Amino acid sequence: MSVINEMRLExxxxxxxxxxxxxxxxxxxxxxxxxxxxLADVKxxxxxxxxxxxxxxxxxxxxxxxxxxxxxxxxxLTIQIVDHGCGxxxxxxxxxxxxxxxDSEERSGMxxxxxxxxxxxxxVTSVPGEGTTVRMSKRILLRDDAFPQQA
Amino acid sequence: xxxxxxxxxxxxxxxxxELDHSAAKDxxxxxxxxxxxxxxxxxxxxxxxLDFMDSSGIGLVIGRYKLMKRRGGSVAVSGTDAHIDQIFKxxxxxxxxxxxx
Numbered sequence: 001m002s003v004i005n006e007m008r009l010e011x012x013x014x015x016x017x018x019x020x021x022x023x024x025x026x027x028x029x030x031x032x033x034x035x036x037x038x039l040a041d042v043k044x045x046x047x048x049x050x051x052x053x054x055x056x057x058x059x060x061x062x063x064x065x066x067x068x069x070x071x072x073x074x075x076x077l078t079i080q081i082v083d084h085g086c087g088x089x090x091x092x093x094x095x096x097x098x099x100x101x102x103d104s105e106e107r108s109g110m111x112x113x114x115x116x117x118x119x120x121x122x123x124v125t126s127v128p129g130e131g132t133t134v135r136m137s138k139r140i141l142l143r144d145d146a147f148p149q150q151a
Numbered sequence: 152x153x154x155x156x157x158x159x160x161x162x163x164x165x166x167x168x169e170l171d172h173s174a175a176k177d178x179x180x181x182x183x184x185x186x187x188x189x190x191x192x193x194x195x196x197x198x199x200x201l202d203f204m205d206s207s208g209i210g211l212v213i214g215r216y217k218l219m220k221r222r223g224g225s226v227a228v229s230g231t232d233a234h235i236d237q238i239f240k241x242x243x244x245x246x247x248x249x250x251x252x
């Protein structure tokens with residue numbers, strides 16, 4: 001991947017920042033001239049990953065969420081969301097539909113399923129006690145007049 | 152944002168703006184009070200005005216489905232766009248709640 005644009009952000013793990021993270025990513029990917037559907041797919045996947053970091057990884061404790069994104073001249077968009085929270089003991093199990101550890105918050109346990117459905121690739125690595133990294137990718141179909149040029 | 156109307160035993164709730172985890176917390180609180188207060192038998196979510204929804208929408212609707220079922224009532228959703236439909240279908244939501252046009 002020959003990156004032609006990238007960004008990094010750090011923000012407090014508080015639920016007000018779920019909307020901020022979605023808006024930041026949509027603003028970043030605008031030069032790719034995404035369709036409304038592509039934009040909604042990416043915003044939803046980012047919202048799921050950031051919400052997981054806020055309510056599961058940190059669970060009300062103070063912490064920062066690190067988000068970075070990049071794209072290349074072919075429209076391949078990658079997004080990484082990193083926390084230094086509690087980590088996930090069994091990632092494979094956590095990715096199963098309807099799996100949730102949070103009863104009181106009325107979480108559906110569909111976060112990873114939504115990410116997988118709306119993105120082309122989702123990779124999760126986690127170390128209990130150290131944190132979790134979610135890497136997602138999606139190919140945004142370039143239209144003839146789209147801005148990015150092959151570097 | 153939430154506004155509502157009641158007709159006979161039906162409570163219709165119109166949601167607008169963005170439905171994420173942050174917004175769902177407030178909506179849930181307000182909605183549960185409304186359900187008890189109006190003693191509705193049927194709860195209809197009108198989602199036409201939503202600009203965004205993630206899986207928090209599933210939790211919100213399923214949570215209200217459970218509450219309404221305990222109270223002997225039912226839940227329906229209307230005004231869903233393709234994106235919201237896709238999210239609800241992932242969770243098999245339409246096996247529990249009716250989808251109105």
